[in-house]
Amino acid sequence: MAMMRYAEALNTALREAMAADETVFVFGEDIATYGGVFKVTQGLREAFGDRVRDTPISEQTLAAMAVSASMTGTRPVLEIMYADFMPLTLDALVNQASIYNYIWNEQVTMPFVLRTQGGGGVGTAAQHAKSLDAFVAHIPGLKVVAPVTPADARGLLLAAIRDPHPVIILEHKLLYNTRGDVPDQAEPVEIGRARVVRPGADISLFATSRMVLEAEKAADVLAGEGVSAEVIDLRSLRPLDLDAIARSIAKTNHAVVVNEGWGFCGFAAELSATIMDYAFDDLDAPVQRVAALDMPIPYAQPLEERVIPDVARIVAAARRALD
């Protein structure tokens, strides 16, 4: 085990994948010479030459190129600097990547990875702070993962690059400097498996990305009130680990779902409906949803803090479920 920052863990995975497979290449804005605005790709240009490319600011085309390059023998890893820019890539995802494996009768697979980062909390304002998880998790044919720990950042990125199908990696700007133990060996983490962060008996808190850290804090608060909360890091938004979800609810009979994206038609809504589909008989109370308020992310700190979900809202939701 080695202690590593989340950004370093991603960098390690990219190095490992590029060293092991010369068809892997990395491209995106400011990622080569500068090493990425979050420094995830630092040093790769020196190590791998023109397989690491700075690009023009052309997200629509870059995403479409990742799709088509992946159909002709390479494994592109595209960095989209902010999740807020992902809507520019949507044609490539929804009208291109999503369809070809099916409509061409499995003549092609598309092993590309789109890495991006979203989320608020540091005053990046309305065009650089959103979590648009639902935009991509909605699309059949894509896998969507959101690592929280450095170990999962490395393991899920390795798995994503090896996957024969498109994978979207949702990182979070507040996670890049977090630290954690990472295994010595390059081990992919299976896509589609949730992680039990802490076991509990009274209520399940299902969370994604940085909200897992908030849910852990909420579990501490609830423990002080005599409530044993189980925290589940979904890790994979699509596919969902239905077994882990059902197993947890069978034990706790109560559920809170937490996602940093907007609530209306959001990922938390899908998760909530999925729980109704699969675990309704085990529920003693309606599922409680915690999501961003349905409005632009404000700039000033006291405003932003009200819009993005936090410990207090998760605790309040848990109390409602248990009431």
Added chain:
Amino acid sequence: MPSNRPSADEHLDMHRRMVITRCVEERLGVLHKQGKTRGPIHRCDGQEAVGVGATMALEARDVVTTTHRGHAVYIGKGLDPRRVIAEIFGRVTGYGGGRAGHMLVGSVEHGMIGGNAIVGGSIPAATGMALSFQIRREDRVALAVFGDGAAQTGICHESMNIAALWRLPVIFLLENNDYGLTVHRSEQSSVADYTVRAAGYGMPGEAVDGNDVLAVYGAVAAAAQRARRGDGPTLIEARTYRVEGFSTSDMGGYQDPKEVALWKARDPIVVSRTQLAESIDPARVERLETAAEEETAAAFEAALADPLPEFEPHGPSAPYATAPVHADAADFGEGR
């Protein structure tokens, strides 16, 4: 490597493929009127020289992306007319097993990597494939066929800039048929001559008569040689005309009949036939045309007799099977 001028046999083969394409388009028109087609069909009558001439100037290992009006490209790149027709009619024997339809035909073994019905979509698609070839140092070229409507998209600009910047082995073939759906190019483009745009990307631009299959072949062959040398992309504007409307659902009324008549008189098959007559016995050309017509008729007969597909759930390895299944999904036999 093809020279810029095809041999007599190659010209005959191009002529044959143009005739097959025309027969496909005309028969589709008849079947549409009989209510036997499904969805709109985008015919390329009068534009056959572009799709056929361009693809036959490529090597088998090269790839092409095209538009929703791609039948000439499919036939030119060597796809089996019977399987193309089967796809148009949603049969299991089609290249997509009936899942794709006529706008989105793909056959990877032929390097036909896609009809693309998002206007402009073929442009970054070919550019990305060219990037793949460059990264892998493969001697392959990607050809993007797109229309004058697509030339106005943002991804057209982005792709041309990146391709020229990185000297990617891609050819941008602008099939200018004067209309983006119903709107004339003069109301869509700030310039009438699209080749002037090439200078803005630092790449060569050339206009050719899109109804002259030899001219299209020559320009694409030269661009392919450039691309293979590592000298980057070329913009070719092939000037042609859409004589049969946007699609089978087009109600018309916006094209000047005189203009249509003028272009019909410049039919690319007639132009090619005249060129062939300079060196080949017209009786031989006529026999070849008759054989092509018979081949197409047989292809229709066979394709239309093929079965329609049955719905099947995805296997567990398909990317779609990973969706959170819904409570009623068990009825469809979907696995988790």
